[in-house]
Amino acid sequence: MKLKSIQTKVLAALVACLVVGVGGILVLMQFSFKRNAEALAQESVSGSQKLFAILEAREISKMTAVSEVLIANPQIRDAFAAKDRNRLLGLTAPLFPKLKSEGITNWMFHTPEPDMAVFLRLHNPTKFGDRLNRFMDKEAVRTHAIVAGNELARAGFAVRVLRPVDAAKGGIAGYVEFGEELGQFIHAMKSQTGNEYGLLLSKQFVDKQFWADSSAVLKRRNNWDDNPGFVVADKTTSDDRIMRFQGSLSAVPEQGTVLERYLDGTSIFVRGIFPIRDASGNTVGAMFVVRDISAQYKAMRHTQNILVSVIVVSLLLGIVLVLVLLDRLVFRRLQHIIRVATRVVGGDFESEIKIDSGDEVGQLELLFEQFRRVFVDVLGHVTEFKKE
Amino acid sequence: MGQLYDLRTKIEAKIAADRLDATDVKGKIGLKSGRLLAFISPSTPDDPVAFEKLKQAAKDVLHLNI
Numbered sequence: 001m002k003l004k005s006i007q008t009k010v011l012a013a014l015v016a017c018l019v020v021g022v023g024g025i026l027v028l029m030q031f032s033f034k035r036n037a038e039a040l041a042q043e044s045v046s047g048s049q050k051l052f053a054i055l056e057a058r059e060i061s062k063m064t065a066v067s068e069v070l071i072a073n074p075q076i077r078d079a080f081a082a083k084d085r086n087r088l089l090g091l092t093a094p095l096f097p098k099l100k101s102e103g104i105t106n107w108m109f110h111t112p113e114p115d116m117a118v119f120l121r122l123h124n125p126t127k128f129g130d131r132l133n134r135f136m137d138k139e140a141v142r143t144h145a146i147v148a149g150n151e152l153a154r155a156g157f158a159v160r161v162l163r164p165v166d167a168a169k170g171g172i173a174g175y176v177e178f179g180e181e182l183g184q185f186i187h188a189m190k191s192q193t194g195n196e197y198g199l200l201l202s203k204q205f206v207d208k209q210f211w212a213d214s215s216a217v218l219k220r221r222n223n224w225d226d227n228p229g230f231v232v233a234d235k236t237t238s239d240d241r242i243m244r245f246q247g248s249l250s251a252v253p254e255q256g257t258v259l260e261r262y263l264d265g266t267s268i269f270v271r272g273i274f275p276i277r278d279a280s281g282n283t284v285g286a287m288f289v290v291r292d293i294s295a296q297y298k299a300m301r302h303t304q305n306i307l308v309s310v311i312v313v314s315l316l317l318g319i320v321l322v323l324v325l326l327d328r329l330v331f332r333r334l335q336h337i338i339r340v341a342t343r344v345v346g347g348d349f350e351s352e353i354k355i356d357s358g359d360e361v362g363q364l365e366l367l368f369e370q371f372r373r374v375f376v377d378v379l380g381h382v383t384e385f386k387k388e
Numbered sequence: 389m390g391q392l393y394d395l396r397t398k399i400e401a402k403i404a405a406d407r408l409d410a411t412d413v414k415g416k417i418g419l420k421s422g423r424l425l426a427f428i429s430p431s432t433p434d435d436p437v438a439f440e441k442l443k444q445a446a447k448d449v450l451h452l453n454i
Contacts, residue, residue, distance in 0.1 A: 339412075341415070341419070342412055342415035342419060343415050345414070345415040345419050346411035346413065346414035346415025346416070346418060347410075347411055347414055347415075347425075347426050348411040348415075379424075
């Protein structure tokens with residue numbers, strides 16, 4: 001193929017289009033892949049956050065329903081109104097193991113305001129009379145209505161429901177409170193999603209001595225000094241890499257954020273964090289989430305590879321088709337005209353062109369054939385003239 | 389007189405020796421040189437310009453050095 005030929009130029013143009021087209025598609029695909037990967041990573045965090053919110057709402061509903069049933073019991077209400085701790089303990093203690101098996105770890109009765117002191121702790125009956133002075137206590141006193149939310153206390157970080165108990169004679173007999181440790185949420189979340197989770201608490205809201213004491217009671221390592229700004233309350237994996245975080249918890253955006261995507265062996269993971277607020281709106285903790293996105297990642301790559309392959313093959317077939325058409329419709333016919341012209345000049349005056357088409361090349365063929373006949377006729381006359 | 393005809397003879401001898409398609413080769417040479425070989429006869433007057441063109445065409449098409 002000659003470099004100056006139209007065929008070469010067309011082929012070069014088509015190859016250039018192929019290269020530019022495939023290059024553009026690859027860039028577009030890569031961009032799209034990156035965006036999808038980012039969306040997937042963000043969805044991993046927001047999905048976990050939603051699941052946490054659902055679990056939280058479900059447990060609040062459960063504790064609210066339990067409290068409704070409890071205060072509807074006249075014996076319990078009377079014992080509480082009479083401030084008969086032993087009778088109240090006798091009536092409620094048999095119920096506590098069942099509630100505990102349902103996840104309710106804290107159960108308390110509080111005296112009414114202005115004291116608002118702990119009257120009875122079902123989870124620790126020997127300890128009472130202390131004042132907790134928490135945000136939720138103040139809200140319950142202020143509104144005399146059900147208050148629900150997360151509350152970080154010395155006893156731990158729990159989602160709680162606190163509600164007033166009306167006295168038979170009118171007024172408030174006191175308050176009843178149920179709570180569930182948030183730490184157990186992450187295990188429920190892991191069983192539902194397969195993701196790994198870690199719950200951390202800001203040191204700003206945790207008492208160092210209490211943390212050391214509770215660590216000893218719970219027979220866990222005191223991890224207070226592991227991180228400068230937070231302590232790890234619970235996690236679903238022994239791998240500490242899940243907890244790598246530098247910065248302030250208060251700076252974590254409300255909708256959570258993706259911290260990184262990383263490769264571990266052949267698996268791809270995404271790690272993110274979302275804040276956990278208490279009932280007063282303070283960011284007292286956060287939850288880490290690690291999700292294995294290898295399957296989705298591989299599926300996206302597979303789809304991308306198929307798309308690129310299909311596009312490249314289509315473009316190649318298109319190029320071949322264009323070249324075949326050009327060859328059949330233009331180049332072969334032009335070659336035939338050149339061959340006939342050469343043969344006529346070489347003395348074969350009978351060579352002629354058959355015109356099968358009225359297209360542009362057909363018009364050229366017709367013109368040439370007419371010219372050839374005139375040329376042959378002129379040659380005949382010149383020969384005769386010379387003979388004369 | 390006869391210079392162009394001698395060249396035509398050499399060209400035809402070379403075509404015959406190489407067993408080439410005479411019509412095709414003569415056509416190519418004719419197109420390149422601007423002369424119809426069939427019209428060159430022993431009586432064709434010498435023409436240095438036409439001779440050079442025909443010689444160059446023969447060289448290009450047949451690699452014939454004269």
